[in-house]
Amino acid sequence: xxxxxxxxxxxxxxxxxxxxxxxxxxxxxxSSLANGSEALARIEAEQPDAVIxxxxxxxxxxLEILTHLRAQARTARLPVLMLTAxxxxxxxxxxxxxxxxxxLAKPFANGDVxxxxxxxxxxxxxxNA
Amino acid sequence: MARSALTGTRVRERRTALRLKQADLARAVGISxxxxxxIEHNRRRVGDPLLEKLAAALGVDVVALSxxxxxxxxDGLREAxxxxxxxxxxxxxxxxxxxxxxxxxxxxxxxxxxxxGALERVVESxxxxxxxxxxxxxxxxxxxxxxxxxxxTAAILVEADDIEPVWRARFLATIQQExxxxxxxxxxxxxxxxxxxxAETGLSSPQEQVExxxxxxxxxxxxxxxxxxxxxxxxxxxxxxxASGAAxxxxxxxxxxxxxxxxxxxxxxMIEALAALGPDPAALAARFGVPMGAVFRxxxxxxxxxDGVPRMGLVVCDASGTLTLRRPAPGFALPRFGAAxxxxxxxxxxxxxMQPIRSLVDMAGRLPQRFxxxxxxxxxxxxxxxxxxxMEAMMLILPAPRxxxxxxxxxxxTSIRRIGSSCRICPRAxxxxxxxxxxxxxx
Numbered sequence: 001x002x003x004x005x006x007x008x009x010x011x012x013x014x015x016x017x018x019x020x021x022x023x024x025x026x027x028x029x030x031s032s033l034a035n036g037s038e039a040l041a042r043i044e045a046e047q048p049d050a051v052i053x054x055x056x057x058x059x060x061x062x063l064e065i066l067t068h069l070r071a072q073a074r075t076a077r078l079p080v081l082m083l084t085a086x087x088x089x090x091x092x093x094x095x096x097x098x099x100x101x102x103x104l105a106k107p108f109a110n111g112d113v114x115x116x117x118x119x120x121x122x123x124x125x126x127x128n129a
Numbered sequence: 130m131a132r133s134a135l136t137g138t139r140v141r142e143r144r145t146a147l148r149l150k151q152a153d154l155a156r157a158v159g160i161s162x163x164x165x166x167x168i169e170h171n172r173r174r175v176g177d178p179l180l181e182k183l184a185a186a187l188g189v190d191v192v193a194l195s196x197x198x199x200x201x202x203x204d205g206l207r208e209a210x211x212x213x214x215x216x217x218x219x220x221x222x223x224x225x226x227x228x229x230x231x232x233x234x235x236x237x238x239x240x241x242x243x244x245x246g247a248l249e250r251v252v253e254s255x256x257x258x259x260x261x262x263x264x265x266x267x268x269x270x271x272x273x274x275x276x277x278x279x280x281x282t283a284a285i286l287v288e289a290d291d292i293e294p295v296w297r298a299r300f301l302a303t304i305q306q307e308x309x310x311x312x313x314x315x316x317x318x319x320x321x322x323x324x325x326x327x328a329e330t331g332l333s334s335p336q337e338q339v340e341x342x343x344x345x346x347x348x349x350x351x352x353x354x355x356x357x358x359x360x361x362x363x364x365x366x367x368x369x370x371x372a373s374g375a376a377x378x379x380x381x382x383x384x385x386x387x388x389x390x391x392x393x394x395x396x397x398x399m400i401e402a403l404a405a406l407g408p409d410p411a412a413l414a415a416r417f418g419v420p421m422g423a424v425f426r427x428x429x430x431x432x433x434x435x436d437g438v439p440r441m442g443l444v445v446c447d448a449s450g451t452l453t454l455r456r457p458a459p460g461f462a463l464p465r466f467g468a469a470x471x472x473x474x475x476x477x478x479x480x481x482x483m484q485p486i487r488s489l490v491d492m493a494g495r496l497p498q499r500f501x502x503x504x505x506x507x508x509x510x511x512x513x514x515x516x517x518x519x520m521e522a523m524m525l526i527l528p529a530p531r532x533x534x535x536x537x538x539x540x541x542x543t544s545i546r547r548i549g550s551s552c553r554i555c556p557r558a559x560x561x562x563x564x565x566x567x568x569x570x571x572x
Contacts (some may be wrong), residue, residue, distance in 0.1 A: 012274045014303045021296065025289070056270065085273045103359035107277040110284045 006117060007048040008032040009039050009065070010083065011057055015106075019052065019105075022110045022115070036060030040068055043075060050079040050121050051111070053100075055091055063098055068098040077127070079120035081113075134178070135225060139194050143187045148509040158182040204227060205239025208246070246488070247369070263462040263494070264554045268318040275311040279304060281360035321554075329330035338376035338385060340455060342368055347433040348456055353388045354396050361385070387430060393419045394427045403438060408527060411485050421505045425523040429456050444475055448519065454548050460498040464551035471562040472548045475524035478504035482520060489529055493549040493557050500527035 006023060010016045012032045020030045033042050037059030043051060051069075055062040062082060069075040082100040084091045090101055101120040103113055144154050155165040158179065167173040175183070184191045206224055210216035228235045284305045286292070302513045342365070352364055361381050394417055405407075407413040410424040417424070428441035442458025452476040455463045463469070469476075474488045505524035549555030553563045 013279060014278035014307060016276065017299070017303065018278060019474060021282070021285055021300075073550065085270065104274050107280045108290070110281055 003027055003029045004049045004050060005031070005123060006050045007028045007043060007046055008038065008052045009034075009057065009062070010015075010052065010054045011035060018110070019113055021047070022113060026114050028117070036062065036065055039065045043069065043078070048078075050081065050117055052081045052083065052117070054083045055085070055095065063094055066095065066098045066100060077124060079117075079121060080126050081116050083108075135171060135229065136166045136175055137171040137173070137356045140165075140175075140183055140187070143189060143194070144169075149187075153181075154186055157186040157295075159309075200281070202239050205242045206235060209238050209242035214267070215375065234242055243363070248412060254503050255397060255443060263550065264321055265318070267494070267554070268314055269320070271314040272311065272318075275307045275314065277309065278307045282307070282355070287566045291464050311467075318335055335375035335379050336453070336455075338370050338372055339379045342370035342376075342380060343383070343456070348430050350384065353384070353391045381385055386426065390430075393417060393423055396432070399427065399431070399434065403435075408525075409442065410505065410525060420507060420520065422507055422523055424527050425503070426504065427569050428525060438529050443523065444469070444473075444477065444526070445521060445523045447521060450476060450478065450479065453521075458500065458528075460551035461492055461526050462494060462554075463499055464554070469551050470555065471550045472546060472560070473524060474502050474504040475522050476544070478524065479507040479520060479522040482506045482508055489545045490548045491545055493547065501527045503527075 002029070004099060006028050008016055008019055008023075008030055010019070010032065015032070016032050016034070020032065023030050031042075031046060031048070033039060039053075039057075040097050053062045053065060057065075066080060066082065066083060069080065070080055077100045078098075082095045083106055084095060084103055085106055085109035092105075100118045101123070104116055144151065151165055151169070152162045155162040158165075159182070160179070161492075164173065168175055171396060174240075179459060180191055180194060187462070206228070207221070210221055210224075256273075282300045286297065286300050286304075350364060354426065361384055363382055365371055365377055365380050371380055373468050391430060398417070399413075400415055402416050406429055410421055410428065413424045414421045417449075429441050430443075431438060433440065439457075442457065442461050443456040444452055444455065444463065445454040448453050450468060452463075452469060457463050474486050474490065478484070478486050483506065486502075488502050488504070490500050490502055492498050502524050504522065504524040505514055506520055508518045508520055510516055510518060547557065547560075549560070551564075552560075554565060555563075555567050558567070559564075
């Protein structure tokens with residue numbers, strides 16, 4: 001079976017590198033993007049199994065990207081793990097309303113990224129089965 | 130109406146102050162002197178009709194008799210009691226007895242309660258302002274990003290036993306790099322907060338107080354739209370944001386100017402002109418025959434809910450470059466301390482009086498945003514022909530038109546300026562106008 005593919009949209013290169021390392025070791029194929037403006041085109045082109053999306057991005061915010069994704073039939077149920085800042089309750093509420101599949105507050109434990117990602121993709125797979 | 134048990138005492142005080150005999154007052158209100166005597170000794174409650182007659186005969190308001198000067202005192206004591214669970218309901222019922230027996234102590238308790246309320250409002254306004262401060266927000270984001278990166282990278286090094294040497298070296302370098310970033314950001318944040326403390330000495334400046342008041346009013350004072358006579362003090366009575374006399378003086382000057390602007394540019398005509406001409410200050414000034422500055426101020430203080438009219442920011446400076454008014458536009462960071470970015474079109478206007486300057490600007494920041502600005506500088510001669518000429522420059526800040534929305538603006542603007550808020554918190558390392566190094570960590 002082909003390895004699952006996640007697109008990581010995060011503008012902090014060191015965070016991207018750490019997440020890429022963790023997920024790659026767990027059997028994921030990871031592609032990444034450091035700005036929001038190209039996100040929709042990349043998702044359309046790559047059709048990943050899941051997206052990890054930072055809330056604050058240059059070009060287009062994570063919230064705008066998520067809203068666009070949920071408005072398209074093709075990506076309406078794409079598993080999206082939203083990265084928010086700890087303590088920013090309003091951001092989290094806004095992301096929840098926009099349809100995030102799960103949230104992870106920065107700073108996070110490495111195991112939580114993997115757990116969250118596996119949980120939201122498993123839920124979507126079960127729905128499709 | 131709530132009736133105090135001390136109403137009778139107040140009737141008696143007022144009557145004796147007027148040197149009125151008990152019998153004369155009793156006759157005037159249609160009761161017997163003996164009954165009035167019972168009332169004055171607080172041994173009979175007074176109904177509303179009789180209270181109104183007594184108030185009329187004594188030449189005072191009903192409220193003055195029913196609540197008296199103690200009304201505020203009672204309110205203060207009730208507020209103090211509500212904040213403390215230690216005061217029982219049975220004690221609350223004896224509040225008038227407390228005031229009657231210990232008026233001095235009652236005033237102290239109520240005064241402390243009022244002071245606590247005022248200080249709580251100050252703390253709330255600080256918390257609100259800090260939560261919106263662009264530098265604090267940027268710094269906290271830097272801290273969270275650095276800590277997230279450190280935590281993940283350190284955990285990888287600790288938990289992954291079989292990590293390849295090349296990855297180990299990269300992650301160690303990341304830890305070093307992020308540690309420096311965290312340390313620099315924390316140092317900058319502490320330095321900034323020290324400056325805030327020094328600059329404010331516990332209270333904001335008069336200008337900030339006025340701006341906080343205007344922000345609370347959404348920068349629009351509807352009372353000025355239909356007023357035919359000057360409205361001054363009534364608009365700022367009891368406004369908590371205007372804590373100092375200097376702030377109230379500035380607020381009164383603002384009101385007088387805004388009222389003159391509202392008369393020169395009446396709201397219905399302004400809305401009609403905006404629909405026909407758009408927010409072009411020069412076209413609006415020509416239509417109404419008013420100075421450009423009046424249009425700038427009017428545009429920035431329109432009602433907040435006008436259809437199709439974006440919220441506009443406004444900055445005003447004098448010839449020294451000091452910002453004398455700062456109405457923020459969403460996403461356009463205004464400096465709280467010190468001078469603004471020297472590349473703002475506002476300052477170009479200052480050096481080219483009477484020449485309108487329309488520009489598209491990119492404001493630096495974590496998420497850069499584009500704005501359309503109109504800048505203009507006009508001289509005034511408040512001390513007469515031979516007096517000093519005073520310059521005032523203004524810059525109106527609008528959201529940048531989306532492509533195709535405003536063809537005229539797109540034609541008029543040939544280049545886009547890259548600006549910031551102020552050097553100290555601007556991340557543009559290669560800026561020709563930089564006065565001092567930025568305290569933002571290099572990204």
